[in-house]
Amino acid sequence: MRTLKLLLLLLLALPAVAFAQGKLNVVATTEDLGSLAREIGGDKVSVTSLARGYQDPHFVDPKPSFILAVSRADVLIVVGRELEIGWLPPLLTSSRNSKIQLGGPGYLDASLNVKILELPTGEITRAMGDVHPLGNPHYWLEPGNGRRIAQAIRDKLSQLSSGNASYFAQRYSDFDTRLAAGEKRWDATMAPYKGTKLVTFHRSWPNFMERWGLDVIGYVEPKPGIPPTPQHTIEVIGEMKRQGAKLIIVEPYFDLKTPQAIANQVGGKVLVLAPSVGGAKEVTDYTQLFEYDVNQLAAALKQVTGK
Ligand SMILES: [Zn+2]
Numbered sequence: 001m002r003t004l005k006l007l008l009l010l011l012l013a014l015p016a017v018a019f020a021q022g023k024l025n026v027v028a029t030t031e032d033l034g035s036l037a038r039e040i041g042g043d044k045v046s047v048t049s050l051a052r053g054y055q056d057p058h059f060v061d062p063k064p065s066f067i068l069a070v071s072r073a074d075v076l077i078v079v080g081r082e083l084e085i086g087w088l089p090p091l092l093t094s095s096r097n098s099k100i101q102l103g104g105p106g107y108l109d110a111s112l113n114v115k116i117l118e119l120p121t122g123e124i125t126r127a128m129g130d131v132h133p134l135g136n137p138h139y140w141l142e143p144g145n146g147r148r149i150a151q152a153i154r155d156k157l158s159q160l161s162s163g164n165a166s167y168f169a170q171r172y173s174d175f176d177t178r179l180a181a182g183e184k185r186w187d188a189t190m191a192p193y194k195g196t197k198l199v200t201f202h203r204s205w206p207n208f209m210e211r212w213g214l215d216v217i218g219y220v221e222p223k224p225g226i227p228p229t230p231q232h233t234i235e236v237i238g239e240m241k242r243q244g245a246k247l248i249i250v251e252p253y254f255d256l257k258t259p260q261a262i263a264n265q266v267g268g269k270v271l272v273l274a275p276s277v278g279g280a281k282e283v284t285d286y287t288q289l290f291e292y293d294v295n296q297l298a299a300a301l302k303q304v305t306g307k
Pocket residue numbers: 058131132137138202203204224
């Protein structure tokens with residue numbers, strides 16, 4: 001009986017302990033958003049990322065641990081633009097956590113203040129087989145957008161934990177400085193390859209390619225989310241031959257068979273890049289994502305262009 005009483009007291013005290021530490025529980029749907037939340041939140045937050053960086057973020061198998069994490073979250077950061085539409089809504093419902101529901105004080109849609117490309121015009125229907133109905137949701141793959149996401153995280157954390165606002169502001173400022181130094185390096189590395197034509201598997205890279213002036217002339221997928229077809233593959237081979245494109249970028253979660261067959265036909269090369277933090281073992285945070293991708297891409301472009 002005595003033990004039971006003690007146990008009950010301990011259980012009652014747990015939320016108070018968590019509160020006394022003052023850490024906000026942040027859940028991010030992807031490792032990119034999780035990395036940015038750590039940059040800004042430092043030791044005032046505890047961050048959990050749901051999807052792994054080597055998984056296709058459109059199609060994630062929710063684990064039971066996801067529900068637990070979301071149920072305890074003070075803040076939920078989502079990519080938005082329906083990237084998580086296939087797996088996040090049931091988690092939100094099961095979590096029974098009112099703070100982080102759509103419109104709740106802890107809900108942060110990271111897509112609201114960033115530059116979104118490929119915004120659709122006209123009527124949108126699922127029959128188009130498109131997993132990008134509200135514009136391209138892979139917008140984090142550009143440092144300028146990363147900076148805007150970091151600002152939104154800073155503002156949200158400061159709202160919820162106003163006593164730490166100057167701490168978050170300082171962390172943002174440090175991150176901004178490091179990112180700007182990175183951008184100088186990445187711009188210099190990519191400069192020789194402006195205008196180079198290439199193909200990507202999925203439409204993951206419009207913001208990235210626009211930033212560094214690369215020209216994506218086709219996709220291995222006939223439409224976003226639709227696997228390659230023989231007819232479309234023949235068209236891609238023809239287009240690459242006509243335009244002299246030699247490089248095919250593939251995300252780590254796609255089968256290399258079709259891209260490799262295309263590369264063989266055009267005398268080109270396949271390159272797997274990391275579309276997210278955690279997408280390659282070297283990519284442990286948001287700035288490393290560009291350090292890795294830019295260096296890998298420049299090395300491959302050097303090979304195929306001879307520049
Ligand atoms: Zn996509």
